[in-house]
Amino acid sequence: MKRFLVVGLGNFGSSVALALANDGHEVIAIDQDGTLVDRVGEVVARAVVGDATDIDTLRRLGAHQADAAVVSTGDNVTSSVLASMAILDLKVPDIYVKVVSKEHARVMQRLGVRETIFPEHDTAVELATQLGGSGLLNYVKLGPDFSIQEMGVPDKWYGKTIRELDLRQNMGLTIVALHDCLTGTTQASPNPDHKLNDSDTLLVAGTDEALAKVAHLR
Incomplete structure (x- = not known):
């Protein structure tokens, strides 16, 4: 207690x-x-x-x-x-x-x-994110400019490995976990050589600016 x-x-x-x-x-x-x-x-x-x-x-x-x-x-x-x-x-x-x-x-x-x-602001941002149809499934605000978001895999990423995308270097994002909707399995710190497909969802962490960019890659 x-x-x-x-x-x-x-x-x-x-x-x-x-x-x-x-x-x-x-x-x-x-x-x-x-x-x-x-x-x-x-x-x-x-x-x-x-x-x-x-x-x-x-x-x-x-x-x-x-x-x-x-x-x-x-x-x-x-x-x-x-x-x-x-x-x-x-x-x-x-x-x-x-x-x-x-x-x-x-x-x-x-x-x-x-x-x-800042409940009013954070709730408004979360609602706008959902209404915007950006492919983001869940949204958790962790700080003034940092969030964790669950998202579907953008079409442009199909067939590419996490290593190839190198999101940390190219977009300032980190894939925290990967969930395979077909098998129901979740990988924390997923295999960098895993090829992404449309049955995957990603838990991604980064600044709000970086996450906003990836949200429009559908």
Whole structure:
């Protein structure tokens, strides 16, 4: 069991807090709105009305012993920054911050948080990718400009080996795994001499720019 601090109990923060608590973890939840605190109070280990930008308040709650923290203060960027700074001062190992803009994300990254989450943007990109008919099957955002995507093999690649394509050198992409839909088998770090065909799907990692280029090779 791990201890988590969740700051901000809007839709995102409360969902994270409840999910962690239901998975058996100890969750300390804090928000300045008592109604929001009450919404999770019966499920999490401790839910309090308080100011998460105040380091003494956080220390009294035991935040300094947390394994990780999630900061989700809605549109209040100032509160997000100050709360994150207080948590950093408490030496919490990993801090995840929900951001509302790219500028907000840049500020948080400069502070040194573990990861920023931009749900509205990431969901929109995922939907656009699916609607665009690019042949991408699944899409997982791993960072501000890095993703893993599952894709069918473009027609131009049929009959060519992974070695011949040399995607790492030519496109800055790495084939993480290959799945043969006919046999149901999956190869992690697939054989570079495997000839690709239309029954294969590829799990490919790379920058969003590189993945966008390969998506249009159909």
